Amino acid sequence: MSQQALLQVKDLRVNFPQGRGKVFQALKGISLDIQPGETVGLVGESGSGKTTVGRVILGLTEATSGDVWFDGENITHASRERRRTLGRDIQVVFQDPYGSLNPARTIGDTLAEPLMNDKSLSRNDIAERVAEVLQQVGMPADTASRYPGMFSGGQRQRIAIARAVIAKPRLIVCDEPVSALDLSVQAQVLNLLKSLQQSMGLAMLFISHDLTVVRHVSHRTVVLYRGDIVEQGDAGQVHERPEHPYTRALLAAAPVPDPLIQRERRAQFDLARQALSGLI
Numbered sequence: 001m002s003q004q005a006l007l008q009v010k011d012l013r014v015n016f017p018q019g020r021g022k023v024f025q026a027l028k029g030i031s032l033d034i035q036p037g038e039t040v041g042l043v044g045e046s047g048s049g050k051t052t053v054g055r056v057i058l059g060l061t062e063a064t065s066g067d068v069w070f071d072g073e074n075i076t077h078a079s080r081e082r083r084r085t086l087g088r089d090i091q092v093v094f095q096d097p098y099g100s101l102n103p104a105r106t107i108g109d110t111l112a113e114p115l116m117n118d119k120s121l122s123r124n125d126i127a128e129r130v131a132e133v134l135q136q137v138g139m140p141a142d143t144a145s146r147y148p149g150m151f152s153g154g155q156r157q158r159i160a161i162a163r164a165v166i167a168k169p170r171l172i173v174c175d176e177p178v179s180a181l182d183l184s185v186q187a188q189v190l191n192l193l194k195s196l197q198q199s200m201g202l203a204m205l206f207i208s209h210d211l212t213v214v215r216h217v218s219h220r221t222v223v224l225y226r227g228d229i230v231e232q233g234d235a236g237q238v239h240e241r242p243e244h245p246y247t248r249a250l251l252a253a254a255p256v257p258d259p260l261i262q263r264e265r266r267a268q269f270d271l272a273r274q275a276l277s278g279l280i
Contacts, residue, residue: 004072005033006203007057007171012066014052026052028227029066034171039197039204041214041235043250044224050207053224054173057205058092059083070171087114091164095176097156101148107134107159108144114167129166136199137162137192154185158192165196171203178213190216211250215239223247 009032015023026049034040044050055061057068059078068076075086094100101110111130115121121129127144134143137158148156157177164172174193178186194217197204208214214221214235221238223231223246231244242248 003035005069006036006038006071007034007205008067008069009033009053009057010067010069012053012056012068013064014049014056014061015064025227027056027066030224030227030229032222032229032232034203034205036170036203037197037201038220039194039202039206039218041206041208041218041221042224043208043211043214043221045209045250047226048224049227050209050224051175054092054175054205054207057173058090059086088167089170090173091167091169091171092173092175093157093160093164093177095180097153097160097180098148100160101156101163103148105147106144107146107148110148111144111159111163111166114163118167133162133166134159136165136196152185154181154189157181157185157189161189161192161196165200165202168200169202171205173205173207175207176209177206179208179210186213193217209250211239211247223250 009030011029011031012027013025013029014027015025018024030049030053032040032042042050042053052061056063056076059075063076066076067074070086070090075082078086101107108127108130111133112126115126115129130144131141134141139155139158139162143151143159148159151159161177177193178189181189190213193204193206196202197217204217206214206217211221211223215238218235221232221235222229223238223244225246231238231242231247238247239251242251
């Protein structure tokens, strides 16, 4: 693409010490980019390194080597102060809608917090923005005066999404944002994220273990296996015509309601795993 990428991850490596001089290579030199307004799905099973990628981007995990660039700035080792200011442009939606909200604070107070340092906003301006974003995520007007414990898991995730977008960031890291939700609620939250991405021009890194979920929201898909990128490309192409055995295994592992199709997929999964074992 001709325009400059909003986010660039270049040859990123992360090693975790394991004792007795041993290290675990969580990331083995991966590179990816996200264009302004684009959603890139990062998919892999537990232990693939996908969450580590998100944590390095957010400054929560230190990179062993490699670089993370945001809008032309190298933020790999940004200071704590710079990370605070980057919070207006880079936000996150975590997996757990229960643990991501302070149970002792009203929703209004939680949502207002990212705006408090903006001296150009009055108290009324902040209250109006809180009401506006709650409407955007499909929550009732009285939500601001209530507490997290009064809402369901799906509603709490909508509120967490509202907190992520209230300051109008440019990039959101979504780390398994629907995996803790019921299937029917998952679809609603995915549609909400897709709608916000389009209406606000957000760029998103969507991290998931489910290739079908990633297909629903992403423009491009990156498949991560044991810290390496094994396949990437247009989301539809990767989903419909996967080339790598690991990608085929992920797709075959996705549950479907039809038992006959599920049995066929299980057989495909076993074949894909056998092919994958021959590559290790």
